[in-house]
Amino acid sequence: MTRTTVRIAMNGVTGRMGHRQHLVRSLLALREQGGLHLADGTVIWPEPVLVGRSPHKLRALAERHGLRDWTCDLDSVLADDTVDLYFDAQVTAARVGAVKKAIAAGKHVYVEKPTAGARELARLAREAGVKNGVVQDKLFLPGLRKLRRLVEGGFFGRILSVRGEFGYWVFEGDWQQAQRPSWNYRAEDGGGIAADMFPHWEYVLHELFGPVRTVQAHLTTHVPRRWDEAGAPYDATADDAAYGIFELxxxxxxxxxxxxxxxxxxxxxxxxQVDGTEGSAVAGLRGCRVQHRSTTPKPVWNPDLPASERFREQWQDVPDNADFDNGFKAQWELFLRHVVRDEPWRWDLAAGARGVQLAELGLRSSAEGRRLDVPELSL
Structure with a gap:
């Protein structure tokens, strides 16, 4: 057995997503299973180096998980020749500058989706010749993996439409604590649900159904006043709802x-919900249900009588047929294989830039009140 150690500078792991999904449920989970085992007996061993701004938080995190290396000096860790890969899950506003530094230092980079500057980062990484990736976790969720199975198996026939519903009530922060940070609702800090979610919808639509050709969006701020982490009221300047129509x-x-x-x-x-000539499906994070053409009932509209049909019971569950690992971990495994063995990889910074482009066009579409074409991305 040959062990290949990959030292990974992880910036932003004191935050919820960086800590829970990327550190604990991905890289530490890989270490707990003995590393990432390849077919030829090679084991890829991830070695995290924690990076951040708070020495107290980093020290406590390292001690909790039995890790040795942490630092508040990003420049020093990027200058360390033993560090192979830079990962960034910082707040959006801080990410671009740090990733630029990592690319200039010749590190491979793997990041949560960038926003402003995404196209430049993709171009810089290509010119530097470093391997690069952007997290596109929704593709690796069990529900969407089942949906991909249906698409690739021809279940739908000709696909007609896709309808997505995402969201939940985020408390304003006055009488109940908000579930999301206050910067999400300030445009000046990079907030807004379109900037957050349109990049996700771009890669889901692109990978499963086809490239987005046009976008028409309406963005609004339904809740204009919120309370921050210190209990102080503030004006919400970013959109908290985005309604989009995309032609593929x-x-x-x-x-x-x-x-x-x-x-x-x-x-x-x-x-x-995906509707096609031969069948339909409804997929969530984990589950997926289908209704084939041959088993589709014939509802009759009659508002004078109560509905007697139990519509949800007319659908079938798609079986797992496999063990689905954590989606973030699954993508980490593919990227580590790409770094160490140069195995195929398509979720690069250019793919992330496509998502940012769609978010920017959605904002513009809403401001101008019209449908916009989505051009081919050029770096």
Whole structure:
């Protein structure tokens, strides 16, 4: 057995996403299973180096998880030749500058989705010849993996439309603590649900159904006043709801509503309904249900009588047929294989830049009140 150690500078792991999903449930989970085992007996061993601004938090995090290396000096860790890879899950506003430094230092980079500067980062990484990736975790969720199975198996026939519903009620922060940080609701700090979610919808639509060709969006701020982490009121300047219509290659129409001001009446916080000539499916984070053409009932509209049909019971569950690992961990494994063995990888910074482009066009579409074409991305 040959062990290949990959030292990974992890910036932003004191935050919720960086800590829970990327450190604990991805890299530490890989270490707990003895590393990432390849077919030829090689084991890829991830070695995190924690990076951040708070020495107290970093020291406590390292001690809790039995890690040796942490630092508040980003420049020193990027100058360390033993560090192979830079990962960034910082707040959005801090990410671009740090990733630029990592690329200039010749490090491979893997990041949570960038926002402003995404196209430049993709170009810089290409010119530097470093391997690069952006987190596109929704593709690796069990529900969407089942949905991909249906698409690739031809279950739908000709796909007609996609309808997505995402969101939940985020408390204002006055009488109950908000579930999201206050910067999410300040445009000047990079907040807004369109900037957050449209990049996700771009890669989901692109990978499963086809490239987005046009976008028409309406963005709004339903809750204009909120309270921050210190209990102080502030004006929400960023959109907390985005309603989008996307035309895809091949004539598929996608409608996706995203809102932090909606109460949930769904089985999961996000659901996609796909309708085709031969069948339909509803997929969430984990589950997926289908109704084939041959088993589709014939509802009759009659508002004078109460509905007697139990519509949800007319659908079938798609079986797992496999063990689904954590989605973030699954993508980390593929990227580590790409770094060490140069195995195929398509979720690079250019793919992330496509998502940022769609978010920017959504904001512009809403401001101008019209449908916009989505051009091919050029770096």
């Amino acid at each position: 290659a091949g004539g598929i129409v996608a409608q996706i509503n995203s809102s932090w001001a909606v109460r949930v009446h769904r089985d999961e916080l996000v659901e996609f």
